[in-house]
Amino acid sequence: MSLAGQIAIVTGASRGIGRGIALQLGEAGATVYITGRKPEESLNGKVGLTGLEETAEEITKRGGKGIARYVDHQNMEEVKNFFEIIEKDHHGQLDILVNNAYQGVTTISENMGKPFYETDPYVWDTINNVGLRNHYFCTVYAARLMAPRNKGLIVNVSSAGGLRYLFNVAYGVGKQALDRLSADTAVELAKKNVCVVSIWPGAVRTELVSKFFKDADGKPRADVKNSDIFANGETVEYPGKAVVALASDPRRMDKTGRILVTEDLGREYGFVDIDGLRPPNFRSLTFLLQHMGWNTTANFVPSWVKLPGWIMWAGSSRL
Known part of the structure; x- marks a missing residue:
């Protein structure tokens, strides 16, 4: 329970990587606020529970304290109000922020293969409003709580799409901007002992990815390019182990401003995935x-x- 007593926020945690990170933070003993828009269906069909609420329950079962809060990360007033509640309820304490909320997955899949000039330009807003603009707002509000206490960790979930072309133009520009957000905020927060990093997971077996890249028998689809890479990639909790390792490291400021690959962190800190395997490193x-x-x-x-x-x-x- 290395993070007992710490307050964490994971945005976009009803499923996927956000859910995996939140579960691992809870397993380490943290109080974890998880946010997301209210979905119509829960993950396992429990009556009366949404995916976000199920995740909060699982966090608590693992030894932490899970608190679900419905926040529309397109609405900056809701985001501001959420952080004000955290400040009030915990006397200004916030130890960890994980910026993970993202809205563009469906839009990306629907426009796969189309050049940007044949795509509705509003795709930019769909991909980068929640996935970039919101992250900046959350980082501002989190830093206002962390800086006075001279401690904190801010993690931006990014990808190698910030390095070279991947999916589409709006996606790559947004991810590179997110990595620059980590680097530049780290410069200004260094004197406040607040660590800011981007993490790049590898191919992650999220619920949506598993549906797309695996066949009915759970094997990689032969008709989809790179399906074997994704079908055999990281579980959603592997990035969570990376975040816990960073949050528990007294020397994490040595890494501030950097882009960190999850499998590199696994090698450095000595953890494996929840299935006992070491995921591939790109x-x-x-x-x-x-x-x-x-x-x-x-x-x-x-x-x-x-x-x-x-x-x-x-x-x-x-x-």
């Missing part, structure tokens, strides 16, 4: 060779051999 040379179809060559390369971060950045540079 910086691993073995993973990259397999992704390109060079499976025989990949068999001769140790899994721990990885591309340095600066090479990945250099490969995407336009300078």
